[in-house]
Amino acid sequence: MSRRTLIISPAPTANGDLHLGHLAGPFLAADVHARYLRATGREALLATGFQDTSTYVVTTARRLGVTPKALVARSAAQIETTLAAAGIDVDGFTGDEDQFVKQVLRFMEQLHAAGRFELRTVRLPYSPATGQYLVDGFVRGGCPRCLADGCAGLCESCGHLLAAGDLIDPRSTADPNDPVELRDARVLVLPLERYRERIREHFDRYGAAMRPHMAQTIDELLSRPLPDYPVTYPISWGIPAPFPEVAGQVINPNAEPAAWSIYCGTLAARGRGIPLAGDDELWRAGADTKVVYFLGFDNTYPFAVAAVAMLLAADGRYLLPEEFVTNEFYELDNAKFSTSRGHLVWGRDLVTEVPRDLVRYHLAATSPETQRTDFxxxxxxxxxxxxxxxxxxxxxxxxxxxxxxxxxxxxxxxxxxxxxxxxxxxxxxxxxxxxxxxxxxxxxxxxxxxxxxxxxxxxxxxxxxxxxxxxxxxxxxxxxxxxxxxxxxxxxxxxxxxxxxxxxxxxxxxxxx
Structure with missing residues (x-):
């Protein structure tokens, strides 16, 4: 009998509804694969949700003139409704519920207690005018590796980690004219280099479904020492970090994927009526579970490198994801979908105007599998x-x-x-x-x-x-x-x-x- 397959699509940021770029990327592909497995007599669970801890919630809320909490509430309902309207049959839909926060903190505290995190001094952009450190969506600049302009955290172009302090010409996204300087901050990190060889061994064994862009990026990343991965940030938006040495900081939202994925599996199993002995049973080492990710290429680092390292850091408690199926960007009239510029087609609007099967067929026919495609x-x-x-x-x-x-x-x-x-x-x-x-x-x-x-x-x-x-x-x-x-x-x-x-x-x- 084949193993149960847990299919996960990374949670979109709760800063708006889903546009066609979201649906044409990981969501339709994950849904089709899950339906196919079930149609051939195999057990499949499909999980996703929304992420409210991203700094992009704050930046979008500021632009729209609403509070971040109000934006999250509205976006969460829109995302769930749009997935259902497009026929994405989700078994477990995660959100900002207390149980999710507890899962993240429990996971992080286990690694912290085992001495897996280390305190480091890092250089971060800082705004003297606001008295705030600028990370992820709060700051943008050039990627020191590929030179593409973008926000800190992760480079959407080359897929590499993009430390805020390494940005070329960093500038505040709230006010590009606001003078920015670099200041030292003490944060907790996971030393990824400790796990590089084991990550390489894992991808040598698995990863048959990797598409060329991800395969190239994984080879690039693992061919040289991996940088320390920030676990906490000195900002106020996010899950408060419970560690005394970084009091007042929050968990880096891009450090959540491992814990979030474990929580996803629990919700999906319960959605299918599968009894569990514990909240992490599907992910326990030796469990009869095959974990598969369908994700945008830009999510390669947090899910395929950092999350795998965190699972390895748990000393064999958890199994590792086996396959990653990525996609490139889906464009509208040959330009990237952009909520801020109003350059988009909302998924929910299209499926109310055009029969749903036709939308699903067209998104499949034009799927951005290995290169950008256009709607x-x-x-x-x-x-x-x-x-x-x-x-x-x-x-x-x-x-x-x-x-x-x-x-x-x-x-x-x-x-x-x-x-x-x-x-x-x-x-x-x-x-x-x-x-x-x-x-x-x-x-x-x-x-x-x-x-x-x-x-x-x-x-x-x-x-x-x-x-x-x-x-x-x-x-x-x-x-x-x-x-x-x-x-x-x-x-x-x-x-x-x-x-x-x-x-x-x-x-x-x-x-x-």
């Missing part, structure tokens, strides 16, 4: 109409001409064809070569083949059988159309029926506008 409303209309709606409705028209009411024979040849269809889709859905783009292409190829097929007398059963198999294989993407199936599931090879009962198929409605 436009005109492309959505053109792609979904020509590649999905028209060929599917032609298949429906052919199916309507098949006599109804009595079983029809299915030939051995058609059963072998069905096995090949399943095999083609499986190659897209299994982790090693996971690709939503190829799954969408495979669906279009099969629909066009069936739409153009000349169904001769005596072959009606074969036609209906193959249509059924294609729809079953497309079900992880086309969740509403698949509701027409009498029962869910993708057939295993060699299990095809010898007869099939013809049935009416629903038509697809094309996009408007």
């Amino acid at each position: 436009s409303r005109a492309a959505l209309t053109r792609v979904t109409t020509t590649r999905l709606v028209d060929p599917w409705n032609q298949v429906v028209d052919r199916a309507q001409r098949v006599p109804q009411g009595a079983p029809l024979p299915v030939s051995a040849f058609s059963r072998s064809v069905a096995d090949r269809i399943v095999e083609r889709f499986a190659a897209c859905y299994e982790l090693e070569y996971f690709s939503l783009t190829r799954a969408a292409e495979t669906l279009t190829e099969q629909l066009q083949r069936l739409a153009g097929r000349d169904v001769r007398p005596g072959e009606e059963g074969d036609f209906c059988h193959e249509v059924d198999v294609v729809l079953r294989c497309a079900a992880p993407i086309l969740i509403d159309l698949a509701a027409a199936l009498p029962e869910p599931g993708i057939p295993a090879a060699g299990t095809g029926p010898t007869s099939v009962l013809p049935r009416a198929l629903p038509r697809l409605t094309g996009p408007v506008g």
Whole structure:
């Protein structure tokens, strides 16, 4: 029996609703993989949530003229609603509840008590005018490695850790004209270099699903000494650090992923009605769990390096994530989605205007798997109409001409064809070569083949059988159309029926506008 798979997509920051860039990235991919595993008889849990401790909550709230807490409350409801509207079937949705905070603190206190954290003096940008240290979303500048401009913490371009004190020409995001100086601060860090060889050994063993950009970055990161990773920051927004040597500081939000992921697993298991002996049971070493992350490339460092190091620092208590499937940025009209500039399409708005299956298909067909891809409303209309709606409705028209009411024979040849269809889709859905783009292409190829097929007398059963198999294989993407199936599931090879009962198929409605 296969292991239970825990699928995690990193929590978006609770500073707004989800736009298409979010959905086209990790969320749709994670949902499709979870649905595929279940359709093939395997147990899968899907977890995500929202993060309220990020400094971007504060910067967005300041820009909008609202309090951070009010922004979090509004954004949390929007994120959960949008995921449901897009058909992202989440088993565990984390938030800012007390139990999550307790999990983070319990995890951190265990490592602190074991002497895994060390007190270090670091140089941080400081605003004399406000009396505040500037980290992460509070400060931006050039990355000393790739020179790209961005906020501190993590470089979205090269994926490396971007210490605030190393920024080129640092400037406050609240006021770029505010003079900034570097000052010393004492913070707790996790010395990542202690774990570099063990992290390398882990990725040598696993990581088959890594895409080229992440694989390159992991090789770069592990080919040289790893810098100390900040566990606490001298700022006021976040989970208060319970350590006396850094009184008044908070937990670095980018140091939360390991603890957050453990909490995710607990919520997802409970959401599926799975009894647990302890809050970290799914993550315990020896547990029959396979952990898989679907994440944006920019989350590589905190989840694949820092979080793995923290799990290793727990002295064998926890298992390690085995696979990481990343994506690049999804753009709108050839520019990055931007909430601050109003350059975006809200996911919830689109699925109320366009049938949900069409949105999911288009995001799959244009998924930013290995390079940036682009969304436009005109492309959505053109792609979904020509590649999905028209060929599917032609298949429906052919199916309507098949006599109804009595079983029809299915030939051995058609059963072998069905096995090949399943095999083609499986190659897209299994982790090693996971690709939503190829799954969408495979669906279009099969629909066009069936739409153009000349169904001769005596072959009606074969036609209906193959249509059924294609729809079953497309079900992880086309969740509403698949509701027409009498029962869910993708057939295993060699299990095809010898007869099939013809049935009416629903038509697809094309996009408007």
